[in-house]
Structures are given as C-alpha cells and as structure tokens.
Amino acid sequence: MLIKLSKLSVFIFFLTHLQIQSKVNLLESYLESKKKASFEQYSKDCLNKNNWESCSDTDFILLTKLLNEEVVKKGSLIYPEREQRKGRNGIVELFLRVDESGNVNHLHTIKTECGFGDIGIKQNWQSDDCALFEKAAIKAIGNWVYNPIFIENKAVIRKIPQRFTFIIDETTSQITNDQFIELSNKEIRALNKAIKKNDLEALIEFASGKAPENPLYFYYLALGYDEKRDFENAKINYLNFISKTGNKYFIFSNKAKMRLITLLYQGDEYKKVVDIYDADFKRFVQERDPGDQYLIAYLLVASAKNIIKQDIQALNMFLNIQNNLAEKASNESTKKILIENASYNIDMILK
DSSP, X not given: OHHHHHHHHHHHHHHHHHHHHHHHHHHHHXXXXXXXXXXXXXXIIIITSOOGGGGTTOHHHHHHHHTTOOOEEOOOOOXXXXXXXXXXXXXXXXXXXXXXXXXXEEEEEEEEEEESSOTTTOTTOBSSSOHHHHHHHHHXXXXXXXXXXXXXXXXXXXEEEEEEEEOOGGGOOOOOGGGOTTSOHHHHHHHHHHHHTTOHHHHHHHHHHHTTTOTTHHXXXXXXXXXXTOHHHHHHHHHXXXXXXXXXXXXXXXXXXXXXXXXXXXXXXXXXXXXXXXXXXXXXXXXXXXXXXXXXXXXXXXXXXXXXXXXXXXXXXXXXXXXXXXXXXXXXXXXXXXXXXXXXXXXXXXX
16 A cells, blocks of 8 residues: 555656646747747837837846846945945946847946935935945946847847845834824824724815825825725725825835725726836835735736736736745735636636
8 A cells, every 4th residue: 555655646746747847848838939029029119229118027028037048147236335334225227238148238327216214115315326326236237247148049139127226134124104204293193093993984084185285195085985995986096196196105105006906907997907017016015025915916917917918927927926926925825816816827828
C-alpha cells in the first residue's frame, strides 16, 4: 500500500509538472505571437515621439518583461550622503533610451521630489531642491546594461520611464490621519462626531456646506452617500474629490479610487474603471499592505481591462495577482478568490 501510494504521488507530481509546463509553453507562445504587432504600435506611439507618457506601461515593454527578455545589469543606487544625514527621502523619475546593444542614456528628467516622511503622502515636499537625488539616479544608470531585444532577428531600441526611490526606513511614516491638516480641530471633531454616531444625514449636511470652501469635504460627502448606499451620489463625490485634489492626499485618494473602481465595475462601466486606475494606485497595492478591498479592486481593474480588450495589460495584472499579490490577502477565502479568478482569466486569454 505504501509503495502504491508513493507511485501515485509521483504520477500526480508528474502530471502537475506537465500541466504547469504546458501552461508556461502556452503563455510563451501567446506572448511571442503578440510581440511584432506590439512593437509596431510601440514604435508609432513611443519611439517616434520624445514623450515619456507614450512609453509608460506599453504592451511591448510588458511583453518583454513577461518573456524575461528585459534583463538589466544594474549598478548600485547610492544614497546622497548629505541627504542621508538630513533624513530626507526622495523620488526621481528619469526617461531613458536603451540602444540596440543595451546601453543606457539619460534623455531627460521627468520629475524630482524630496522631503521628510511618507513617500506616498509627501507632506510639504518640494521639487526645486532635489539635485543630489537626481545626480545619484543619473550616475546609477551609467552602469546599467540591458540585454538586447530582437524583432525578426534585428535588435531594437527602447525608451523607458524609470522611477528611483530613496527611502530612510525609520523616517517613512504610515500615518494617514494627519494628511487633512487644512481642517481645523473644530471641523475634525464635527466630522468624527457624525461618523462615530453613524449619523449619515448630519455628515452629508455638514460636508455639503463645507465642500465649496474646501475640496477635502467631497471625500466625506462621498463617504456619507456610500454608507447610505446612494451609490450614484457617492461616485459623483469621489470623482469630485479626486479631480480637485489629485493624489495630494495619498491614502484617502486611493481609498476613493478603490471605492470608485468597485462601484463603477458593478455598474458595468469598464472603461471608466480603467481610467481611474493609475500609477499611484498600482504602487499602493503592490508596494504596501493595502488590505483585501484593494486587492479585489485590483482584480476588478484586470477584469475590466480584459473586457475592453486590453488583453496584454490584463494578463500582466492577472499573473501578478497569481504570483505575488494573492499572498497579501488577510485570509484564505480572499486568497482563493484572487487566485481562482486570476487563473481562470489567464486561461481564457491564452485560449
């Protein structure tokens, strides 16, 4: 019996291995079949322009990453000593050109930001005194070499936006409630009183009166309508909050996006779901421990991209859920939902 069980286990392992290898082969075949067309679109949208936004998260760059072709040997990113002594964090975004041999050149700097505290919240950060961070980032790419990428046996150039973060861990705070510093203590007490009592009418009335003076109140107005299940007004006010404040209030902006993604998806507004999803929400989900609601929202974005035929973008997101993000789920039930949905959609794309 022990021998039979052992043979059965080996057979099951062998079958599982074959199934995994078959899926890997199917994925590679699918990606290779899309490579030429995606490069042609990439050439038109990105290479023929000097606009970093046209080169950001393109299908072709995603394909090369998924095929493990975008391999790069990186030099060390050295924290500027003077900034380290100050305790300042920094973000630098560069626009790079990778030639046919894989050598890297700095085209221009997209942006620099630096300051104290959380790199998402960026409270009182500035962009005009960050030269040391920019210099360090440009110096680092001087030692980078990418593997060449070939289209029909011909090496091609690439243009790539690249983000660098300089973080001193002990100064990076996850505190969120201090973001709304424009509100007076009296206003905060009034908001908290209505929220604590779950007095939604009072919350909506108070926030409605204050919203024309300060766009922060659109968030609380949306929250009140959301809790009342008046989802149309909730969507309107979440959108007002985001459009008027951008990503200034990082945590709250991403809470608003998470709810908008969920509500818009439930209303079959898939294009709007994809429009709400941005680089800040992506980083929030991937780089932090966001919570199950955000992981589900990320899954909904992937599904929306799939529905509107952005299949390579969707495939990349589903693979990221399956291989990485599902592990962030707080319980096995959510983890199972994420993995099963991702796996099903991957199979559907590859068929």
